[in-house]
Amino acid sequence: MWEDLVQTLQETTGLPVSRRDVERALGALKATEDLWENIRLSRVPLRVLVELWRVLQEKGLLRVEEGLALTEAGRALAQEAPLPGEAFCPACEGRGVLGARLPGRARERFLAWTQRRPPAIQDYDQGYVTPESTLARVALAWAWGDLEAKEILVLGDDDLTGLAAALTGLPKRVVVLDADPRIVRFLEEAARAEGLPLEAHVHDLREPLPETWxxxxxxxxxxxxxxxxxLQAFVGRGLLALKGEGCAGYVGLTHVEASLAKWAQFQRFLLENQAVITELRDGFHLYENWDYIPSMRAWPWLPVKRLPEKPWYTSALIRLELLGTPSLPNEPIQGDLQDEEATTY
Amino acid sequence: MWEDLVQTLQETTGLPVSRRDVERALGALKATEDLWENIRLSRVPLRVLVELWRVLQEKGLLRVEEGLALTEAGRALAQEAPLPGEAFCPACEGRGVLGARLPGRARERFLAWTQRRPPAIQDYDQGYVTPESTLARVALAWAWGDLEAKEILVLGDDDLTGLAAALTGLPKRVVVLDADPRIVRFLEEAARAEGLPLEAHVHDLREPLPETWxxxxxxxxxxxxxxxxxLQAFVGRGLLALKGEGCAGYVGLTHVEASLAKWAQFQRFLLENQAVITELRDGFHLYENWDYIPSMRAWPWLPVKRLPEKPWYTSALIRLELLGTPSLPNEPIQGDLQDEEATTY
Structure with a gap:
């Protein structure tokens, strides 16, 4: 039915319209009857929106009077469309994002679990972001409609993003892949205790992604x-795991390990693979300091051998959205990923 | 001297290093002696930073003991490097940006001037962002070191970004181009009254950019x-106005007028022109409602003819940075830009 709408809209407007545009617009109609709020929350060109409303009205799915009200049939049609989350920081006019606004007491429950998390170890190049950073990342996904009723994959999860996402009660299913059995066991325990649709699997991302994913x-x-x-192993596999157009990925990227030339290379890779960048927020994640700092690769280079006293390692959060289905290989990847990271900037 | 450093670093590390990397690292050294804070504030790969510190120490420009202290000669070298601004919202761990943190009582003085601004009129497709949005945009530029000691161009300025930037007292010079003589006169009056290095010129961006800019x-x-x-007229001219590598541009982009397919097209345009995206914050700007809503092009399409009661039109803020000097035409642009905007999504 959404597909029919997409086709009608493409034909009547002659504009690029995706299933995800329809989904976002329906999600906004569930959230508010105010026309202007619908424009703000839909993130769809106005020209497409007005045509969608017209078609919905014509089909008896939308009642247009003082505002835009979904009829009962309209509500049924919109059932799968996520409500747009509003997790925006009131102190800065919504330019920041706050995990505290997530539904399901997700923040409180998540913070309790993080007290018992496995410590970061060097074997897996671990180092996790602050719990508030994980929650903010999940909150941004909520705001973009990427959680509710969605199937979610987390590729490497010492940040416990999968747990935070599942605790909101919104996703249909969350699958976590991690090379570290400690993380997998911890997530399995949390999933059992909380009754979450969260599963975790030991998996090395250098291996091809099993067909089921x-x-x-x-x-x-x-x-x-x-x-x-x-990037190929993590983001390439992530893109491959997506169903197609309108699906989204969240990727962290640093300055510490990557020059802006590498950022540009990565952005070209995304665009060549039918992904558009819809968010890039530098400094979004703060990392907790990890125990193995004195044995990390960079330690011998440092001119002052003092441990940090507060967070210093940050990364940007990128959100991409697919405009089509990319054609990507699913081959094994040879070589030492961490070695390569340390030698290419 | 910075050029010598860049060359040395490129040779000793074999990595991509730009003048702007050196500038950012020197700016951070002016801000703090703490090694870890330097890493956070520099936004330069660690591998490059440690080599820079080594070279500075070797040349007697940096004293390395408990921390990293610029010597007197080091301070002289770093004089032109902007201090990294810290305008980040404390309520959301710095994921948002606040204009209130700008120096020079810029916010208070800016808000006073906005009381007297020319109203938005349809002739120039005007419609301006809230004053707090303008200030936040300037604050993000401050954080990235794009204001202090810099020469700044604003292409079209009903948002009064040039005035807000100049009021911080940081830029060396601010030039505003706008087609609307009312905006130009208003900015000239403010510049005179406040003694700002701000000039404004009536200029139609469809015309080639005068050689002097x-x-x-x-x-x-x-x-x-x-x-x-x-996009060609505004962003193409903006790129052309930049000196080259390490220079930055700030661009607003909406969903109301642009599909994600158009976003992708614009991102490809940037990458093809040697610009990397370093920020893309959706919903960064809120627009004030404008008086001519009932006569705007979209009004007849709207199924409910009620005026909006709060801000509904938002746009993303994109920051790009040049990795080289793009080769762009400086030709006149034929055609009606607004007509085209209304028909291509």
Whole structure:
């Protein structure tokens, strides 16, 4: 039915219209009857929106009087469309994002679980963001409609993004892949205790993605190892795991490990693979300091050998959205990803 | 001297290093002696930073003991490097940006001037963002070191970005181009009254950029008309006005007038022209409602004819940074930019 709408809109407007545009517009109609609020929340060109409203009205799905009210049939049509989350920071006119606004007491429950998380270890190049950063990342996904009723994949999850997402009660299903059995066991325990639709699997992302996870998800999250191979392993697999057009990915990227030349290379990779960048928020994530700082690769280079006293390692959050289905390989990746990260900037 | 450093670093590290990397790292050294804070504030790969510190120490420009202290000669070298601004919202761990943190009582003085601004009129497709949005935009530029000691160009300025930037006292020079003589006169009056290094000129961006403004600026701001020609006229001219590598541009982009397919097209245009995206914050700007809503092009399409009661029109803020000098035409642009915006999504 959404597909019919998409086709009608493409024909009557002659403009690019996606299933996701329809989904967003229906989600906004569930949230408010105010026309202007609908424009703000839909993130769809006005020209497309007005045509959608016209068609919905014609079909008896929308009642147009003082505002825009979905009829009972309209509500049924919109059932799968996520309500747009509003997790925006009131102190800065919504330019920031706050995990505290997530539904389901997700923040409180998440913070309790993080007290017992496995410590970051060097074997897996771990180092996790602050719990508030994880929650803010999930809150941004909520705001974009990437959580509710969605199937979500997390590729590498020492940040516990999968747990925070599942605790909101919004996703249909969350799958976490991680090379570290400690993380997998911890997530399995939390999922059991909280009764969450969250599963975790030990998986090395250098291996091909098992067929069952290819084109199976709406949303992925990953913090790639930042060499070219690492981006391929983490983000390439993430893109491959998406069902197609309108699906979204969240990727962390640093300055510490990546020059702006590498950022540009990564952005070209995204655009070549039918992904558009819809958010890039530098400094979005703060990292907790990790225990193995004195044995990390960079330690011998540092001119002052003092441990940090507050967070210093940050990363940007990128949200991409697919405009089509990219054609990506699903081959094994040879080589040491961390070695490569440390030598290519 | 910075050029020598860049060359040395490129040779000793074999990595991509720009003059702007050196500038950012020196700016951070002016702000703090703490090594970890330097990493956070520099936004330069660690591998490059440690090499820079080593070279500075070797040349007697940096004293390395408990922390990293610029010597007197080091301070002289770093004189032109902007201090990184810290305008981040404390309520959301710095994920948002607040104009209230700008120096020079810029916010208070700016808000006073906005009381007397010319109203938005349809002749120039005007419609301006809230004063707090303008201030936040300027605050983000401050945080990225794009204001202090910089020459700044604003292409179209009903948002009064040029005035807000100049009021911080940081830029060396601010030039505003606008087609509307009312805006130009208003800015000239404010510049005189406040003694600001701000000049404004009546200029139609469809015309070629006068030679005196080509490759003359470090930073530009623009809110383009969002058709392909508009992007060329506003952003193409902005890129052309930049001196080259390490210079930055700030661009507003909406969903109301532009599909994600158009966003992708614009991102490809940037990458093809040696610009990397370093920020893309959706919903960054809120627009004030304008008086001519009932006569705007979209009004007849709207199924409910009620005026909006709060801000509904938003736009994303994109920051780009040049990795080289793009080769762009400086030709006159034929056609009606607003007509084109209304017909291409």
């Amino acid at each position: 290819v084109h199976a998800f709406h949303t992925f999250f990953t913090d790639p190892v930042e060499g070219p191979l690492g | 080509v490759h003359a600026f470090h930073t530009f701001f623009t809110d383009p008309v969002e058709g392909p020609l508009g």
